[in-house]
Amino acid sequence: MMNRVISQQTHAEFMLQTLFYITRLVTEGDYGQITSLGLTEQQAKKIGTMPLDELHELALTMRSHMFKVAFDARILDAAFDIHRRKTMERQEMLAMILAGASCANMTEFYGINKSAYTRMRSQVGLSINDIGRPQVPDENGQRLIWSVWLQHEDLDEHPRLLAVHSATRYKIRSIWQLLTEWRRTGLAPDVFPPTELNTRLSRTDSNDDHPIIIH
Numbered sequence: 001m002m003n004r005v006i007s008q009q010t011h012a013e014f015m016l017q018t019l020f021y022i023t024r025l026v027t028e029g030d031y032g033q034i035t036s037l038g039l040t041e042q043q044a045k046k047i048g049t050m051p052l053d054e055l056h057e058l059a060l061t062m063r064s065h066m067f068k069v070a071f072d073a074r075i076l077d078a079a080f081d082i083h084r085r086k087t088m089e090r091q092e093m094l095a096m097i098l099a100g101a102s103c104a105n106m107t108e109f110y111g112i113n114k115s116a117y118t119r120m121r122s123q124v125g126l127s128i129n130d131i132g133r134p135q136v137p138d139e140n141g142q143r144l145i146w147s148v149w150l151q152h153e154d155l156d157e158h159p160r161l162l163a164v165h166s167a168t169r170y171k172i173r174s175i176w177q178l179l180t181e182w183r184r185t186g187l188a189p190d191v192f193p194p195t196e197l198n199t200r201l202s203r204t205d206s207n208d209d210h211p212i213i214i215h
Contacts, residue, residue, distance in 0.1 A: 016059035023048045023055075095162055098124050100134070100171025109158060134171050137178070139189065144168050144200055145175055146182070147191040167201055 025034050026048030034044045050058065093110055101109070103117040112120075118128050137145060145168055152163045164175050182188040192200065 012059050012062075015062040016056060019047055019050075019055050019059055023050075092158055092162075094120060094124050096158065096172055097121055097126065099162055099165040100173055101176075102173040105173055105176055134174050137170055137174060140200075141168070141170065142178055143189045143192055144197070145170060145178060146189050147197050148201070149175075149179065150191060167204065169204055 022034065022037070022039070022044055025031075026044050031041050031044070034041065039047075047055070047058075089110070093106065093112070096106065096109065097117070097120055103114050106112050106117050106120075107114075122128055145164060148164045148167045149160065152160045155163060161172055161175060164170070165172055168175075191197070
């Protein structure tokens with residue numbers, strides 16, 4: 001008996017929210033959407049002029065066979081895919097900010113404004129005010145960045161930047177500034193031989209709490 005009462009209440013709440021949706025469509029004059037729900041314009045206008053208490057009464061009298069919800073599976077799957085991509089992009093953006101991407105970087109990479117950047121910094125526990133430019137890596141630091149960058153040619157640009165940051169602990173803003181300059185001039189530093197590169201990366205990992213090559 002209790003389950004039946006709960007089910008009736010849930011159904012009435014669903015119907016009431018549907019009626020609210022119809023009144024909003026009437027207010028906006030979206031009769032194309034209204035008729036796609038199976039209502040006539042006259043019926044919709046009648047619902048749209050009802051006071052709140054009458055909408056509640058109407059919702060209580062509506063039965064499930066009066067209104068049916070049907071999903072288009074193909075469109076719903078497409079919506080899921082869009083949501084998944086947006087979620088992944090947002091996770092990537094937060095990772096970029098944690099990795100030291102500046103507001104200018106994020107605007108260039110994702111088109112977000114300063115307000116969104118500040119809000120996202122707050123979400124990941126960083127201070128609202130971004131601290132100024134980090135020191136430019138020295139010669140060995142630049143060689144390390146370039147060597148690791150070339151190691152990850154199979155990655156897209158943003159994951160590649162994160163991979164370089166993860167391996168070297170240099171901030172994204174420093175990495176991107178150097179890459180931009182090297183592309184502009186065509187003058188990149190020499191890469192480390194594999195053995196020396198592995199040694200330097202191991203040293204970075206072992207000093208993760210107090211990195212000796214970070215600026």
